[in-house]
Amino acid sequence: MQILKFTSKGIYCIPGNFYIDPWQPVDLAVITHGHADHAKPSMKKYLCHHFTKPILQTRIGADIHCQSVAYGETIYINGVKMSLHPAGHIIGSAQIRMEYKGYVAVVSGDYKLQDDGLSTPFEYVKCNEFVSESTFGLPIYHWLSVSEQELQLKNWVEQNRKNGKTSVFIGYSLGKAQRIMKALEGLGRLHVHYSIARLNMAYESAGIQLPEYQSVDLRNGTKELEKEIIILPPSLLDSQLLKKIPAVSHAICSGWMQVRGARRWRSADAGFAISDHADWNDLLTVVKATEAEKVYVTHGQQAIFAKYLNEIGINAMEVKTSYGEEEDYSTKTETE
């Protein structure tokens, strides 16, 4: 039985005649989550989780043709029984479960096991075929617990305050920025870049309460930001605007920051390994829990992770996709 086919347009569900996260225009695109490398413009019709819909509308266009569903809700497409299950990656992120004639395939998109308190926690789904990402598929990536990470961020802000510094956090505007906000809740005023504020509305419309914040546009001056807490997207990392903030000390929040070389490359004043992807152990945990007979490994360390899975007795192969490389390589943090 073959349900999935990896084509030049994206991951294709053969009996259902639809694509999952395609990178070229198709008739029906089922979208795992709202990050730009998974949700592309120009699809005739989109299908995604309720929480992802406002994100697509903000990012792609208010006029897109988009149907949304809840987690666990079953719909039939050309005889394929399809449902969405929480992936824990960001708000609205979903694993796509497809069942046809009793055979089950799951495309997980991007996922993580850690409960960040904002995304619906990851749900284990048993299947015959599992498509897994491998962004951090090397045994050097081990995340601290969410509470330890939050403590790290808080301590850094406290230390900056003692030294009269302004704390700037750099994190992807969808998912990471909101986690940073949550970690810093109660520490004082939070200034977030307007592009983050725009996506915060998607969270609020889903009924998720974020800490209070003020939207900021650095082009309107930075004087009043001294010694405050600011959250910015990675696109501002190399900009002059960042340098203009008085007494600035900036931290990058990204899984890549686990490695010293990456921290030094970005020459951030601090780097925190906080990621919305599964670390090495969690990737293994998830893959094993699916009990899949066949695992397709996509974007990241696909060759290495697939080889290792085969060595421990799990039938796996690597698959080339466009995920994770669409955003500028220079800001690897973007696709996280």
Next chain:
Amino acid sequence: MKDFATLINTLDSTNKTSLKLEAIAHFLDAASNQDKLWFLALFTGKRPKRNTSTALQKQWLLEVTSIPEWLFLECYAAVGDLGETIALMLPPPTEIIEKTLSEWMQEILQLQEASEEQKKTFVLNAWNHLDYTERFIFNKLLGGSFRLGVSSKTLINALAKYFWIDATAVAHSIMGDWKMESAQFAQLVKGEYTNTGLSQPYPFCLAYPLEKEILNIEDWQAEYKWDGIRGQLIKRQGQIFIWSRGEELVTEQFPEIKNALLDFPDNIVLDGEILAYKNNEVLPFTALQKRLNRKTLSKKLLEEIPVAVFCYDLLELDGNDMRPQPLHIRRSLLENLFTGNRSSLIQLSPIVQYDSWEKLRAIREKSRDVNSEGVMLKYRESPYHVGRKKGDWWKWKVDPFSIDAVLIYAQKGSGRRSSYYTDYTFAVKQGDHLVTIAKAYSGLTDKEIQEVSRFVNKHAVEKFGPVRTVKPELVFEIAFEGIGFSNRHKSGVALRFPRIARWRKDKTVADIDNIDEIKKMIPA
């Protein structure tokens, strides 16, 4: 070790000097005398010998984690540092134990007499009781290598600022021969042990690349810029010390120079260039290289590649610091030292005579003929500065050779550069196929490196371990200082100091140079 770990973490990530200085000051406030001495020792190269091999550490890691070796090697390739790879791959500690930096160093020193089994127990136990950052530092201490994000100059400035003393004095005080067991940190930095160290060198005065034509040429002394090793020759109370610019004592590597210096007056310090020198001619740097970092010097090698020092400055005379004196005074005192022509092994670097800028330019253009790499211009009234100071010493190097070559192999860098492809191999044409000619690691901006990395990711044709073969498409101009026959590369030539001059986005692989033409650049 928490204070030390915090310090290293900050020094290592930020590139703001102000933050680095702050972090060092915090550490100096918090740490004990012994910890501060160790800090100084580690950052000035006085580290202890390695007592456990990295091969053993790796073996122990594989045992602890049951990870296959190939996967370890993939991790190592991604991280670019062995001690860090191990720190990242280990399971989380079962319990944290607090020990000071000097306690750890003492225990590591004691490993010298330990059996392999004892070493293993000690290391595994330490790994199991340290958090990630401290584990990484512990592995670095264990490995005997310690290079972290602070230059010795920044360190000296931080200490000078902290103690409110002159940076020159600090540099002089900490450079010499002090003992961990007997030193007091504050006294050491303040120079209270300085006079006892006969060996202490002065910080070298360094030049900047020439920025524009010099107008009042009569105020400027010109010399050849020699392509050897910068050396400081010290003779004090009959004892001889030779220091290299890397602040390494290299006396024993040049026994003939040591001998020759015995004929000179006592209590002098000379600045000059150590060069390979045979039959009254300076040899290219590649010849000198064969003499460097040898454990033993065979008689044959000493005869095959004799060395000489070309001196161009006098830093100490009769035990007096001459550095505040203007150059023309130092030069005439230096010349006095050489009257009677003591030895061909230590000689005066000649002054280059010129009466116009055009003349000097012509001399510079021909400087390769005497195996020099250009000319130096020194302001006659200038003192001998500490380190790099703009305005009084200029270097005017001869233009490099250059060729256009195509990128064919790429490999990820190490350390800071480990996330990107930064190490490149280039090829030129031979008939209708390509032959490798040089490897180069530098010359591109961070942005360009990212762009090349993206290209490599998309266009990797083959994979040999960490090396990617890429489609021959990107053309670069490669600059280099010299060229000779060699069998290191398939092209049959080797370039001296190749680096990327620029990315020729305007050129395609059809426009690159041909090896037959390139070989014509080789001096007969």
